[in-house]
Amino acid sequence: MTEILDGKAVAKLTNEETAKRVAALPFTPKLAVIYDPENGGSELYVGMKSRKAARLGMETVDIAVPADADTASVVATVKQLNEDSSIQGILVQSPLPGEIDEQVIFSAVAPAKDVDGLGAFSQGLLFADAPAEYTVAATPKGVMTLLEHYHIPTKGKRALVVGRSQLFGRPMMALMLNADATVTIAHRYTPAEDLKAALKQADIVMVGVGIPNFIKGEDLQEGAVVVDVGMNVVDGKAVGDVDFASAQGIASYITPVPGGVGPMTIATLLENTVTAAELQAK
Template identity: 65%
Template sequence: MAQILDGKAVAKELREKLAIEIGESGLHPTLAVVYDPNDGGSKLYVGMKQRAAAKVGIKTQDIAVPAGSTTEAVQQIVRELNLDPDVTGILIQAPLPAGVDDASIFATVAPEKDVDGLGVTNQGRLFANEEGQYPVAATPKGVMTLLDHYGINPAGKQAVVIGRSQLFGRPMAALLLNADATVTIAHRYTDEATLTTALQQADIVAVGVGIPGFVTVDPIKEGAVVVDVGMNVVNGKAVGDVDPLVAEKAGWLTPVPGGVGPMTIATLLESTFEAAKEQAK
């Protein structure tokens, strides 16, 4: 039976440490969140981030993007936030309303305030494995922090990332590659035979495609580390992208909820503080 990668407990430790560091720093980090108020998931996540930020000493500004907004209008909002000296971090909570190009908005955020690492500058740094301090997408960075906490070293291991989004799959693959894993990227359109072969060899599996039970127990390698980034609601219950039966073969498994979700928020707050420190230099 798989051991649990307890993201809730690790995130709690991170937040407690962060609250102390922010309190001692004399800095006043402020995170501006640009989001669609008509998207239920976004509204929920923004509220969770707002509460978590307040507990560690980070102020938040929530900027609701009304329906019918154009890409150009939202870009102007972001440009104003870029110039605001009181705002140290900017988060674009995708998806934005229909008609707004999310990628263009990510690219408009000033690199030094791009706390989720989704702009082209910071993603380029990640894929180049550049040394130094720069933000990385919160979910994959949180996954790496969780693996490190439990002493799971990706170096020399076979890893499969299922998902190719700008928010998760691509940066997740880059982080694992930078950590010296051999990485295969798959997605919902990868044919079953190819995916099965990859999973049978994988020491680490990270999946985020938004399909309940997408990864089943049969192809999972005995003792593999399985990280479930999925968050779906089925019959009123939160479930991931991994069939719970995978716990019978995996060596390590993240729960849903209580696995990657808390790590994402804690990591975002950590990156917001890092951005404030860099801007104060």
Template identity: 45%
Template sequence: MTTIIDGKQLAKKTNEQTKMEVQHLKEMGITPGLAVVIVGNDEASQRYVRNKNKTAQRLGINSKVIELADTITETELIDIVQQLNDDDAINGILVQDPLPTHIDERKITRKIKPEKDVDGFHPYNVGKLFLDDTTNYPVACTPKGIMTMLKEYNIDLLGKKAVVIGRSAIVGKPMAALLLNAGASITVLHRYTTDILEYTKTADVIVAATGTLHLLQAKSIKQGAVIIDVGQNIDETGHLVGDVDYDDVFDRAGYITPVPGGVGPMTIATLMQQTVELTKWGLNSGK
């Protein structure tokens, strides 16, 4: 019998825990602060930022949204990031992608203080992740949220074969690192992989994050596999779907995330959770 991994319900549970943490901090006279910088008028990005802002406010987090024209220079954007670095009321900084082509996204990421890098993209934090460092550091929110989902459903990763499809810095690479750190054996597939079925048909866990409609079908997986779908696609009927052919795969999977209602809600919930964690870690470090 297939188990649906309910991201909406788990996000609600996570947000409730975060709200309690925020209330506890406020009783100490501390309000966690999150700053989101968005450049340009990308509709999907603006919708995502609105959802982040709304969730933060609902949980009691001080949410600051900085909207900038796509004509801003790289130097001007760096100056704004530096101001947020120096603002003691801000514990987490996120610069929403995509950025205009005249701005080097990696350069902007490197300008964010590692201890305020709520997205977990700074090379310093990525290095800690791949080293499986035992100190506190932020991790990319989507992969971290997926690990929360796997833990919630008591999915054991030790010694399991895990396949990550996609090698982006946002999902694929940090996801592979987290799974490896959890004791799984990892294979990362990408656009140059000649035959993905060679790897997916024997995998215990598959994380699909490519933005390719119907990438995985029932013939692509083994019976009882855990299927985590990070894809965001619009199908021929205009509906939001993932990388996985959900209806075809459903009866063959052991666990599966739906789209929508799976990974997506946990990404935002994890962002809020990590904002609070950054706040607490800052206190513990004496800052």
């Protein structure tokens, strides 16, 4: 019997706690979002984040990056936001247009306002498992919250992370290492036979490669926990990177798409924003 990891339900609990924390602040937290208005996915996500933030008592300001912008101009925008005391959090919604160097933009965000934890400073502390205040990228942190809510153990477990992006794969690997899992990471250049072998050994499988139904139920170890970070549209419907139908009955737990990791990402981003506001208020 496969149990569903209900991201919508857990995100609701997270959001309720965030709203209480927002109400306790002496000011209204404000999140600035830098994004590409020509990217349909970004436009959708930014709208969802703004609506949810408003419901939790936060303000947002959306900053559209024009198609002809370069890295230097976006860095200049980030620096202005860094110096703006009315802004507590800055989110860079990837992908940005053209040839903009996103790594430079991520690390231009002041660590105190880096609410998605994508800057080199925050990620360095994560990889060091440092005993300090720092922000963790919203998607992998949301995954960890989901696992903790369902009391899924990580210590000593074999975890496979499929995907190596700065937004998901790399910080997910670090979080699982910090949680005492034995971690393997795979990506687009991993030979198919090696990936299949790793899948058959993995107790926990976390996938974010952007390929619909990339992993089938037959690829999994019996009883594996499956976390699907993929969000793809096939024939007008949202599907993940894992073939949900074939994984049911083999996986012990699985996240649905939609309704799994997506709601956790938004809830965690806003949770990170109120944490940044609280620290700045001290």
